[in-house]
Amino acid sequence: MGLPDLNLLRVFAEVVEAGSFTKAADRLQISKGAVSRQVTALEESLGARLLNRTTRTLSLTREGAAVLDHAKRAVESACFAAAAASELSGTVTGTLRLAAPISFVDAEFGRVLPEFMELYPDLTVEMDLSEHMVDFVGEGYDAGIRISSMVDSSLIARQLAPVRRILCAAPAYIERYGTPESLEDLSQHHCVVNSQLRDRGHWMMRRKDGQTVSVPVSGRFVANTSIAIQPVVLAGLAIQLVPDFIVYRYLREGRLVQILPDALEDIVTLHVIYSDRRYLPSKVRAFVDFMVEKYGEKRAPWLGV
16 A cells, blocks of 8 residues: 555545535635545545545544544644745745734734735735634634733734723814713713623723723614724714724824723733744744734834824
C-alpha cells in the first residue's frame, strides 16, 4: 500500500471538522462532489471505510477515528513546512483568514486595512465579520480581533489598547434637552438602546468613587450595532453609550461632546488573537506586527479623547 495523498488527508480532516460535505466544500472552495470523490479516493487507497454516511448524519468509523489524528498532524506539518519556506524567502503569501467585530472594522480597522494589503501584495485577506464570538479554532481562522476583558486560554492573545464605552451626545441635543448632571438624570433623557446589551433597559455605569450602579434608560431608537446608532446621535436626537474607537473623531471635531466624563463602564481591551501553534506562519506574524504598530497600548488613535 502506497502513502496516501496529502490533499486527500486534508479534505478528509476538513469534512470531519466541518461536520458535512457541503460545509467542507464551502471552506475548501471546491464542489461538494469533488469533496465526496476525494474522501472516497482516500478510503480506496487505505482499503477501509472512514465515514458512516446517511442523508442527515456523518460519523467516523473506528478506522476513520484512527486515521483522523494522523491526517491532522500530517496537514499541520505540511503547513508548518510551507510557512517556514515562506519565512525564509522573506515573502508573505497565501490566504489570511480573519475574524473581527463588525463595529471595529466599520469604525476603525477598515481605514487601515488597505495599508496592510499594500504592504503584502501577495497575500489574500478573507475576513469574517460578526459581533458574536466565533469558534476560532474549529472554523479554521488564522488570526482575529477581539475586544474583551479576557480571551479564551486556548488562544494566544496579544494585548493592545484599552477600550472604554463613554456617554456622549451632539451639541444640538444639549441645546434642546440640556445636560444630565448625574447618572440618575439619564432616566429622564432620550437614550439610544443597544439590543446587543444583555439588559438593554439598563446601563451599568461606574461612578467617580468606583461604585457601580444600574441606570435605567429608554428611548425611541433601538439598534444592534453602535455603528447604526451614529446618524441618530449626530442629528441631536439621543444620548449614546458607545466605544471610544467609534466616536473619537466626532469628539475631536466637536460634532459630539462627552457627557458625565467621570462616569464610565469598566475598561476592556483590544486583542489580536491566534492559535497556539508551534510555528507562527509569516502571514500571521505580519498581521500581529501590523496591529501592534497601529493599536499598541500607547498608539491607538482614540486614546486621550
